[in-house]
Amino acid sequence: MSIDLSQFHQTFFEESLEGLETMETGLLNLSPEELKTETVNTLFRVAHSIKGGSAMFGFSAITSLTHVMETLLDHVRAGRAGIDRLLVDALLAAVDCLRETVLAMKDGGGHDDRHIAASEAQLQRLLPAHSGIEVFGAPVRKSIDEPEGTDQPEGKDVAVGATWRIGFRPFPNLFKTGNDPLRLLRALAGVGKLAVSADISRLPAFGDLDPECCYLGWDLTLDSDVGREAIGEVFEWVEGNCDLVITPSSGGPIPLPEPVLPEVPEADHHESVLDDPHPSGHAQHGEPPRPGSERRQPQNPLQQSPGAEASSIRVSIQKIDALINLVGELVITQSMLSQCGQDLSSQKADNSIGGRLRDGLAQLARNTRELQESVLGIRMVPISFSFNRFPRLVRDLGHRLRKNVELRVSGENTELDKTVMEKIGDPLVHLIRNALDHGIETPEERRAAGKPDTGVLHLNAYHSGGRILIEIADDGAGIDSRKILARARARGLIAEGDPLPEDRIHDLIFQPGFSTAAEVTDISGRGVGLDVVRRNIKDLGGVVEVRSRAGQGSTFLIKLPLTLAILDGQLIRVGEHVYVIPLVSIIESLQVRKDRVSSIAGTAELYQLRNEYLPIVRLYEVLNVVPDNRRLDAGLLVVVEGDGQKAGIHVDDLLGQQQIVIKSLETNYRRVTGISGATILADGTVALILDIQGLIAMSRGRSPPLRSASLPDEQRIAA
Amino acid sequence: MSTRPKNDFGALDLTAGLGSDQYLTFILAGEEYGVNILRVQEIKGWTGVTEIPNTPDYIQGVVNLRGTIVPIVDLRRCFGIKTVDYDKTTVIIMLKVTAQRGERTMGFVVDAVSDVYDVSAEQRRPAPDFGSAAQAGFVTGLATVAEKMVILLDIDRLVETRMGPQDQKPGDIAQDVPVLEVPKGNI
Numbered sequence: 072m073s074i075d076l077s078q079f080h081q082t083f084f085e086e087s088l089e090g091l092e093t094m095e096t097g098l099l100n101l102s103p104e105e106l107k108t109e110t111v112n113t114l115f116r117v118a119h120s121i122k123g124g125s126a127m128f129g130f131s132a133i134t135s136l137t138h139v140m141e142t143l144l145d146h147v148r149a150g151r152a153g154i155d156r157l158l159v160d161a162l163l164a165a166v167d168c169l170r171e172t173v174l175a176m177k178d179g180g181g182h183d184d185r186h187i188a189a190s191e192a193q194l195q196r197l198l199p200a201h202s203g204i205e206v207f208g209a210p211v212r213k214s215i216d217e218p219e220g221t222d223q224p225e226g227k228d229v230a231v232g233a234t235w236r237i238g239f240r241p242f243p244n245l246f247k248t249g250n251d252p253l254r255l256l257r258a259l260a261g262v263g264k265l266a267v268s269a270d271i272s273r274l275p276a277f278g279d280l281d282p283e284c285c286y287l288g289w290d291l292t293l294d295s296d297v298g299r300e301a302i303g304e305v306f307e308w309v310e311g312n313c314d315l316v317i318t319p320s321s322g323g324p325i326p327l328p329e330p331v332l333p334e335v336p337e338a339d340h341h342e343s344v345l346d347d348p349h350p351s352g353h354a355q356h357g358e359p360p361r362p363g364s365e366r367r368q369p370q371n372p373l374q375q376s377p378g379a380e381a382s383s384i385r386v387s388i389q390k391i392d393a394l395i396n397l398v399g400e401l402v403i404t405q406s407m408l409s410q411c412g413q414d415l416s417s418q419k420a421d422n423s424i425g426g427r428l429r430d431g432l433a434q435l436a437r438n439t440r441e442l443q444e445s446v447l448g449i450r451m452v453p454i455s456f457s458f459n460r461f462p463r464l465v466r467d468l469g470h471r472l473r474k475n476v477e478l479r480v481s482g483e484n485t486e487l488d489k490t491v492m493e494k495i496g497d498p499l500v501h502l503i504r505n506a507l508d509h510g511i512e513t514p515e516e517r518r519a520a521g522k523p524d525t526g527v528l529h530l531n532a533y534h535s536g537g538r539i540l541i542e543i544a545d546d547g548a549g550i551d552s553r554k555i556l557a558r559a560r561a562r563g564l565i566a567e568g569d570p571l572p573e574d575r576i577h578d579l580i581f582q583p584g585f586s587t588a589a590e591v592t593d594i595s596g597r598g599v600g601l602d603v604v605r606r607n608i609k610d611l612g613g614v615v616e617v618r619s620r621a622g623q624g625s626t627f628l629i630k631l632p633l634t635l636a637i638l639d640g641q642l643i644r645v646g647e648h649v650y651v652i653p654l655v656s657i658i659e660s661l662q663v664r665k666d667r668v669s670s671i672a673g674t675a676e677l678y679q680l681r682n683e684y685l686p687i688v689r690l691y692e693v694l695n696v697v698p699d700n701r702r703l704d705a706g707l708l709v710v711v712e713g714d715g716q717k718a719g720i721h722v723d724d725l726l727g728q729q730q731i732v733i734k735s736l737e738t739n740y741r742r743v744t745g746i747s748g749a750t751i752l753a754d755g756t757v758a759l760i761l762d763i764q765g766l767i768a769m770s771r772g773r774s775p776p777l778r779s780a781s782l783p784d785e786q787r788i789a790a
Numbered sequence: 791m792s793t794r795p796k797n798d799f800g801a802l803d804l805t806a807g808l809g810s811d812q813y814l815t816f817i818l819a820g821e822e823y824g825v826n827i828l829r830v831q832e833i834k835g836w837t838g839v840t841e842i843p844n845t846p847d848y849i850q851g852v853v854n855l856r857g858t859i860v861p862i863v864d865l866r867r868c869f870g871i872k873t874v875d876y877d878k879t880t881v882i883i884m885l886k887v888t889a890q891r892g893e894r895t896m897g898f899v900v901d902a903v904s905d906v907y908d909v910s911a912e913q914r915r916p917a918p919d920f921g922s923a924a925q926a927g928f929v930t931g932l933a934t935v936a937e938k939m940v941i942l943l944d945i946d947r948l949v950e951t952r953m954g955p956q957d958q959k960p961g962d963i964a965q966d967v968p969v970l971e972v973p974k975g976n977i
Contacts, residue, residue: 396857648841694843736842736852739894740861743842749852749859757840757852757859 083124084177087133090117091170092459098162099462101154108148114162115144121169123308127249132187133172139194140165146198158197163463165190235302237291238316240270241309243284250309252285258305263295391449395636398439398446399732403755405439408432448486450634454532454539455483457496461503465528468507475514475525476507482532487539488634494611495541495631498604502543502627503528505600510547510625520622522546537730538613539633544626550619552576577617581605612638612655636733640750640760642726643709645690646697651731651750651760658710658717660725663703678708678719685710685719688770690761693745699723713763720766733760745769810910813933815940816883816900819871823900824907824933824940831884831895833903836876848952850899855884862897868952874901887949896949907940909933914942927951 097114100107118141125133140162146152168190172183237259241252259265270288280286293302299317306315412432415425458480469476511517511526518524531542552573559565559579583602608615613631632638639654667679668687676687687708691698700706700723708719731750736743736759747762813824832855839851839862848867852859862882866873879902887896917929928948933940 393857399857400854696841696843734857734859736859736861738858739896740842740849740852740859743845745843749840751854751857751859755854756838757854759840759842 080128081177083128084173087121087124087173088170088177090121091166091173093117094166095163095463096459098159098166099466101159111144111148115141115148118144126308130176132184133169136165136169136187136191136194139191139198143194143198152197161190161193161197165194234319235291235293235295235299236316236318237293237302238288238314238318239291239306240288240314241285242312242314243281243286245285245309245312246283248309248312250312252287252289252309255305255309256289256291259291259293259302262297262301262305263293265294266292386449388450391446394446394449395732398443399751400755402439402443403751403753405432405435406753407755409436447634450488450490450636451486452489452492453484453486454492454541457492457499458483458530458532460496461499461530464500464503465507468504472507473513474507474511476511477525477527479527479529481530485532485534485539486633487631488636490635491539491611491631491633494607495629498607498615498629499541499543501600501604502629503530506543506545506547506625506627510545510549512548516548520548534633537633537639539631541629541631542626543629544624546624549621549623549625550577550580550617551621555579574618577619580617581615611635612653637730638733638760639728640731641709641728642752642758643690643722644724644726645694645722646699648694648696649726649752649758650690651758652709652711652720652763653747653760654728656711656713656763658712660707660709663706663708663721665704668703676703680710680719683717685717686767686770687719687721688766689721690766691721693766693769711763713767716764716767718763718767718770720761720763731758731760810908810913813907813909813940813942814883815904815907816881817902817904818865818869818900822904822938822940824909824942825883825885825945827906829885829887829945831886834882834884834897835878836880836882836899853882853897855895855897858895860884860895860897862899864899866899866901868948885945888946889949907933907935909935909940909942 094114094117097110097117100110118137122134122137122141125131125137143152143158143162147154147158152158168186172187239252239255241250245252256265256267268290270290271286273288274280274286299319302317306313309315409432412428415428461480462478465476465478506528511528512520512522514524517526527546529542529544531544533540555576556565556571556579559576559582565571565579581601581604605615608629608631611631612635613629615630616628617625618628619625640651641654641657643650643652661680663678668676669679669684670676676689677684678687687703689701689703690696691701698706703721706721706723707725708721709725710717710719712718731752733748734750736746736749745762745765746759747765748760749757750760752758812827814827814830815822815824817823837853839853841851842849842861848864850862850864852861854860864873876899880899881903882897882899883903884895884897887894913933913935914931915933917931928944928951929941930944930947931942933942
């Protein structure tokens with residue numbers, strides 16, 4: 072009956088990491104002033120499920136640490152321990168420790184048990200003095216059927232050297248929860264002398280038997296000096312999946328006839344055992360359990376967790392992408408049908424069938440559109456997944472920098488594609504660190520500047536024009552233009568005495584290797600940073616800008632596409648071929664004026680645009696296709712920028728702009744130079760998406776290498 | 791749940807390879823070729839394709855197959871046979887190809903589809919030495935079905951030998967590094 076549990080490890084790791092995130096958020100919301108029972112319950116629940124998982128997989132270090140966390144949280148819940156900074160810090164440290172451990176295990180590496188032990192010891196110290204975990208007389212943490220949070224002393228139930236009678240009736244789904252009753256029985260046998268009698272009364276006829284259900288029940292008599300709590304612990308993992316009655320029997324062990332494999336009469340015997348009510352035991356349970364009758368489900372918060380999980384399911388991205396593809400096809404089919412319907416109903420104008428067809432098609436169009444929207448919505452997640460880690464970051468950094476910072480978060484329910492969200496995390500962390508380190512001043516400085524001691528960092532997200540905008544605003548010192556200007560001159564980025572508008576100066580901080588921090592701290596200031604932030608955001612198809620006013624603070628504004636799978640495209644035509652140019656790379660499009668074209672050495676062509684010279688890329692030449700016209704002034708020039716280099720792409724015509732879904736050529740074919748992917752147009756045909764950088768490189772390969780002429784320095788910066 | 795369903799088709803039987811395989815056959819320049827039917831995803835009539843610039847001439851272009859982009863190979867050009875105009879019997883056979891990078895789908899333009907045959911081990915003959923080693927690589931055997939000769943193709947090998955090395959242009963990032971492999975013969 073051995074199952075390879077390692078196949079479930081990954082799920083355990085993922086769920087644990089998610090749980091730890093929840094815990095962290097919960098801990099940061101805890102405050103000494105008001106005890107939020109729900110929050111504490113959540114924390115408790117998370118600790119408990121991680122403990123459960125780790126125990127199942129045998130990660131004992133995690134189990135013992137979460138166990139202490141759980142105990143501590145239970146004390147908090149019962150009001151026996153107060154919430155103070157010390158406690159929150161210790162729990163946060165434990166969360167970190169667990170996260171590290173889980174991550175290390177996830178990557179297949181080992182983990183440092185000492186680290187865990189240290190964290191555990193730290194928590195142990197915070198436990199109220201007399202509440203060792205296994206101490207007799209201590210309040211029962213989770214006695215079966217105990218209502219949530221109640222605090223029933225049950226010293227009178229504890230009888231040292233006593234005999235315990237245990238009625239154990241697992242629910243049929245016990246095996247499905249990963250439990251094995253045999254293991255429980257063995258564990259009990261390990262603590263004392265155990266007599267077992269099985270109850271087979273629920274066993275169905277052989278034909279009806281489902282091998283995955285547990286039909287057996289057991290009556291156990293345990294002769295041991297352990298307390299009820301210790302017995303309860305054995306059954307801890309099956310709580311909620313069984314009916315369990317534990318009663319002390321003060322007399323000597325009840326002689327049970329045969330320990331195992333009883334015949335049917337044994338069931339009757341079992342009835343008699345339970346029918347013999349044991350006053351003290353039943354008093355504790357509040358209501359006398361009737362064998363066979365429905366038992367009240369334990370009102371323990373632990374039992375709520377399956378319900379909470381059921382509200383979302385894990386689906387692989389491939390499945391979702393396949394669904395999105397199919398819906399895309401459906402939309403194409405639908406538009407084809409609509410076209411047919413229109414042609415048909417215009418022919419027979421007042422035909423009732425035509426009318427019905429038209430109505431039906433209109434409805435189909437609506438439904439298809441809604442379906443497409445909701446399917447695309449599957450990939451969308453609220454940005455709070457990313458924002459949630461920032462309260463912790465701000466708190467810790469504030470401590471270290473001795474700055475008082477209040478983090479305000481708004482718009483955390485704004486949705487964006489999961490892939491974009493995963494990739495925006497690091498740039499955001501960087502900007503927040505930056506704001507704390509360089510932006511917000513120390514309390515002394517703030518007081519001197521007439522500002523409140525506590526600085527405010529405002530994180531905001533919202534949708535605008537099909538994009539998501541994220542603002543990181545601080546009310547700190549702002550960017551010192553003079554300092555930046557001096558620094559830029561010193562580094563030779565701009566010429567002496569060149570006047571620059573304020574916003575252009577601020578933009579300089581995104582230059583590589585640019586740092587005005589007086590000293591390098593371990594938080595920021597090494598000068599590798601904002602340029603990386605800008606590049607990362609650009610890779611996502613977004614932009615980052617900064618606005619700042621000296622003494623009043625700075626605001627970083629990030630604009631991102633909602634999803635990586637969709638881009639705004641400009642359709643262009645060369646001969647009979649339609650291509651897509653990503654709109655982000657287009658600067659402008661213009662009619663070619665012959666007198667602005669000059670050719671160098673008869674091969675390379677340049678176009679004079681204001682005070683720049685752009686190399687001309689004739690698309691038909693690069694792509695080897697037949698154009699309408701080879702004359703430059705018969706077509707249009709699309710001015711594009713790729714990787715800091717501008718070029719003019721010569722095309723026959725501009726068609727419409729539309730949002731396109733990016734498809735990979737590599738899935739079934741391979742990478743093609745000059746082409747970054749493909750998309751499916753409304754009529755179901757394929758159009759290729761041009762790779763601007765690749766095209767420029769290709770055209771350079773055909774003609775002598777040319778940069779976009781030599782430009783004065785400040786224009787390179789502007790570019 | 792009770793008993794395994796009876797299986798009349800050798801190709802669907804889990805013990806295929808020992809007995810007979812099913813082959814879909816198609817016509818190309820008067821000859822009949824066969825591919826393992828388990829590789830066939832679908833057969834569709836010739837429709838327009840979108841050309842991909844700067845690719846070998848046997849790559850006709852790409853089409854949209856239910857939301858994925860699938861390259862289309864002209865098998866006549868690929869075999870170096872004189873090309874003809876596409877007509878109403880011209881079809882694209884979509885096949886699953888297992889290459890080094892994993893499974894992908896490609897379409898092959900052929901003159902017409904012909905039939906589906908059960909080819910047993912006795913009917914199959916090893917391919918004679920054609921002289922050209924590359925050519926022999928993707929022909930796994932010949933089968934005689936109803937007095938006709940059917941040329942059995944190993945489509946993986948074909949893609950590997952034909953579209954592996956020649957498809958790389960200098961300066962390209964080598965993604966399909968050709969690897970010498972023993973052909974996956976069925977014999």
